[in-house]
Amino acid sequence: xxxxxxxxITMAHGGGxxxxxxxxxxxxxxxxxxxxxxxxxxxxxxxxxADLVAKGDRVALTTDSFxxxxxxxxxxxxxxxxxxxxINDLAVGGAQPVALxxxxxxxxxxxxxxLQRIVASMAxxxxxxxxxxxxxxxxxxxxxxxxxxxxxxxxxxxxxxAYHISIAAGQPKDVLLVNGTIGDHGATIxxxxxxxxxxxxLRSDCAALHGLMATVLDAxxxxxxxxxxxxxxxxxxxxxxAEASGVCVCLEENAVxxxxxxxxxxxxxxxxxxxxANEGKLVLAVPPKYAQQALAAMKAHPLGRDAAxxxxxxxxxxxxxxxHLINSLGHARLMTLPSGEPLPRIC
Ligand code: MG
Numbered sequence: 001x002x003x004x005x006x007x008x009i010t011m012a013h014g015g016g017x018x019x020x021x022x023x024x025x026x027x028x029x030x031x032x033x034x035x036x037x038x039x040x041x042x043x044x045x046x047x048x049x050a051d052l053v054a055k056g057d058r059v060a061l062t063t064d065s066f067x068x069x070x071x072x073x074x075x076x077x078x079x080x081x082x083x084x085x086x087i088n089d090l091a092v093g094g095a096q097p098v099a100l101x102x103x104x105x106x107x108x109x110x111x112x113x114x115l116q117r118i119v120a121s122m123a124x125x126x127x128x129x130x131x132x133x134x135x136x137x138x139x140x141x142x143x144x145x146x147x148x149x150x151x152x153x154x155x156x157x158x159x160x161x162a163y164h165i166s167i168a169a170g171q172p173k174d175v176l177l178v179n180g181t182i183g184d185h186g187a188t189i190x191x192x193x194x195x196x197x198x199x200x201x202l203r204s205d206c207a208a209l210h211g212l213m214a215t216v217l218d219a220x221x222x223x224x225x226x227x228x229x230x231x232x233x234x235x236x237x238x239x240x241x242a243e244a245s246g247v248c249v250c251l252e253e254n255a256v257x258x259x260x261x262x263x264x265x266x267x268x269x270x271x272x273x274x275x276x277a278n279e280g281k282l283v284l285a286v287p288p289k290y291a292q293q294a295l296a297a298m299k300a301h302p303l304g305r306d307a308a309x310x311x312x313x314x315x316x317x318x319x320x321x322x323x324h325l326i327n328s329l330g331h332a333r334l335m336t337l338p339s340g341e342p343l344p345r346i347c
Contacts, residue, residue, distance in 0.1 A: 006112060007111065007112055007113070007138055008109050008110060008112060009023070009106050009108060009109065009110040009111075009112060009115065010108060010109075010140070010206070010307070011108050011109075011140055011142070013106075013138075013140050014106070014138065014139050014140025014141070015140075019139070021249065023037050023292055024138060025042075026121060026341070027112070027115060027116055027119055027273075028104075028136060029041075030137065031116075031119045031122070031123040031137070031227045032102075032119075032122075032123055032126075032132075032134075032215065034132055034259060034287070035049065036113070036121070037307040037330055038231075038296075044135060045099065045101070045134035045135035047098065047099060047134075047156070048243065049096075052098065052158050053340065055096060055098075055158035055160070055324055056095075056096070056159045056160045057159065057160070057161045058091060058095075058103035058158070058159040058163065058333050058337055059157070059158060059238070060090050060093045060095035060154055060156065060157045060159055061155070061156050062086060062089040062090055062093075062154065062155055063086070063150070063152065063153070063154040063155075064082070064085050064086050064089060064152070064153060064154075065150060065152040066078050066081050066082045066085065066150065066152070066347060067147075067150050067345050067347075068081055068189065068346065068347050069147065069189075069193070069198075069345040070189075070192050070193060071114075071118065071148055071149055071242075072114075072117075072118070073188055073189055073192035073204055073337075074188055074192065074202065074203040074204065074319060075185075075188060075203030075204030075205065075206055075223030076121075076204045076206035076279070076291045078118060078119050078151055079118040079119060079121050079122035079125070080121050080122065080125045080150065081204075081206055081279055081347055082102065082122065082151040082152075082153040082208050083100065083122050083125040083129065083133075083153065084125060084206050084207055084208045084209075084210070084279060084280065085228075085230065085279065086100055086153040086155040087100075087131060087155060087156065087189070087209070087210055087226040087227065088208065088209045088210070088230075088279075088280075088282075089155070089215040090156075090157035090210065091157075091158075091167055091208075091212075091226075091228075091282075092165070092209070092213065092226040092227050092228050092282065093159060093163075093208075093225070093226075094159050094160065094163030094164075094165045094213070094217060094223070095157030095158060095159045096157050096158050096159075096160075096210065096214070097129065097130075097131045097155055097156075097157040097208075098131070098132075098155075098156050098157050098158060098172075099131060099132050099133070099134045099155070099156055099211050100120065100126065100131055100133045100134070100153050100154065100155045101133070101134065101135045101136055101137075101153065101154045101155075101228075102136040102151060102152070102153050102281065103136055103137040103138075103139075103151065103152040104135050104136070104137070104138045104139070104150075104151055105139050105141060105146050105149070105150040105151075106138065106139070106140050106141070106146070106148075106149050106206075107140070107141055107142070107145065107146040107147065107148055107149070108140055108141065108142050108143050108270065109143055109230070110148055110149060112198065113295040115149070118149065119272065125208065128208075129156070129208040129210065129211075131208075132274060139276070140279050141168045142227075161222050162221075163217060163221065163334070165223050165226050166224075166244075167222070167227060167240055167241055167244040167252055168244040168245050169224040169225055169245065169285075170225045170242075170244075170245030170247050170285045171224060171225065171245070171247070171285075171287070171312050171313065172223055172242050172247060172250055172313055172314055172315040173287075173288050173291075173312060173313065173314075174224055174225070174247075174285040174286060174288065174312060174313040175285070175286055175287075175288050175290075175291035175294075175309055175311075175312050176238075176249070176251070176283065176284070176309065176312060176313070177283070177284045177286065177294055177295060177298065177307060177309055178229070178234065178256070178257070178281060178282065178284075178307065178308060178310050179209075179212060179281060179282045179293070179298050179301075179303055179304040179306070179307045180205070180257060180280075180281060180304065180305065180306035180307060181205070181258055181259045181262070181306055182233065182234050182255045182256060182257065182258055182262075182273055182274070182276065182278055182281055183233065183258060183262040183266070183273035183276030183277075183278065184202060184203065184204060184205040184259060184278065184280075184308065185204040185205050185206065185272075185276070185277045185278050185279040185280075185347075186233065186274075186275075186276030186277035186343060186347070187200070187202050187259075187261065187262045187265045187273075187276055188202045188203055188204045188268070189204070189250070189277070189343070189346055190265065190343065191265070196265075196269075198268075198327040200261045200265065201261065202259070202261050202262065202265075203279035203312070204279055204280075205278055205279055205281060206279040206280055207279070207280030208280075208301065209228060209231070209280060209282050210284060211301065211303070212298065212301045212303045212304055213226065213282065213338055215297050215298075215300070215301045215304075216282075216284065216294055216298060216301075217298045218297070219293050219294065219296070219297035220286055220290040220293050220294045220297065222286070222287060222290060223286050223294070224282050224285045224286060224287065225241055225283075225285035225335075226282060226283070226285075227240065227241070227247065227282075227283050227286065228278070228279075228280075228281060228282055228283075229278045229281045229282075229283050230277055230278060230279060230347055231277050231346055231347055232275065232337070233272075233273070233274055233275045233277055233278065233306055234251075234256065234273075234274050234281070234283065235274040235275050235323070235337060236275075236337065237283045238251060238283070238323045239321075239323055239335075239337050240252060241283075241285065241313075242321030242322055242323050243315075243320075243321040244321070245321065246275070246316055246319040246320065246321050247313040247314065247315065247316050247321055248280050248313065248314040248315070248316045248321065248322050248323075248324060248347050249311065249321070249322070249323040249324065250311045250312055250313070250324050250326055251274075251310060251311040251316055251323065251324065251325050251326065251335070252310055252311045252326050253325050253326060253327050253328070254327070254328050255264075255308055255309065255310045255311065256273075256308070256310050257306045258273045271342065274335070275342060276340060276343075277343065277346040277347055278320075279347065280303060282304075284297075285313060285338050288312070291309060295308075295309055303341055311326070321334040323333060328347050333347055
């Protein structure tokens with residue numbers, strides 16, 4: 001077959017002919033087909049409605065594009081990010097992920113073996129998460145039109161009737177939790193770009209959070225807010241929460257878990273771990289009476305061993321949300337968001 005003989009992707013692989021069909025069959029269907037069968041290919045995947053209805057009263061739908069540079073880094077690659085990122089955007093709505101689509105924009109000249117490696121890790125990540133990649137698309141563009149590989153994933157999931165999680169549902173006195181150290185992904189990508197000549201043992205925290213979220217929801221069905229802290233870091237999520245819920249977010253600076261390597265890197269570069277991207281961090285706001293239960297549930301899960309209570313919500317005097325950083329002496333200062341994108345192509 002044509003695709004297997006070619007070591008690099010060519011424009012022919014996006015041309016709709018024999019080369020494209022071979023690429024789809026030998027690279028994508030080989031990895032993503034759960035049965036190993038490559039039978040009839042329809043123009044759409046089909047999901048039995050009754051299966052969805054049996055699992056919830058709402059369908060959640062989300063989409064995200066991934067343009068990370070470099071494509072491969074310690075702890076993951078663009079494919080694992082694409083699977084986990086979309087699963088996580090479903091999970092933080094209380095949705096159980098059901099299926100994903102994956103669209104690939106590949107630049108001419110991309111190494112076939114590298115594409116297969118990334119696709120294989122996507123398939124493995126999805127399989128471990130119990131989610132199928134059921135439809136997709138491939139486009140090949142000239143070298144100048146795309147830097148290597150971009151992936152867009154879309155996911156659907158089902159939400160059980162009991163869950164009503166919203167970024168606008170935060171209440172005064174709610175307790176804030178995070179499932180572990182922040183900034184690991186952003187710091188890893190910075191180091192992986194190779195401009196800094198720094199040796200660290202950092203790895204991306206890239207992980208699918210739906211299992212952790214289900215564990216927390218089993219223990220505490222009344223989670224008010226949940227977000228995965230990705231681009232813009234913990235700071236961005238807290239600002240979104242403050243604004244949408246109209247509350248003051250009070251973040252205890254010393255309670256936020258940060259690895260010493262991340263702190264060190266941020267100190268050298270004048271960056272703030274609170275603004276560094278994560279790909280496996282869940283931020284929750286729960287009623288105070290459930291805070292310890294939520295913390296215990298997180299800590300009992302492999303992805304929540306370093307979980308911590310990091311602050312609480314307070315009433316905003318005029319209903320206008322804001323984020324305040326409380327230091328060890330109890331002094332508060334207003335936390336603002338950076339105006340631009342400090343680290344482009346982080347996810
Ligand atoms: Mg998100």
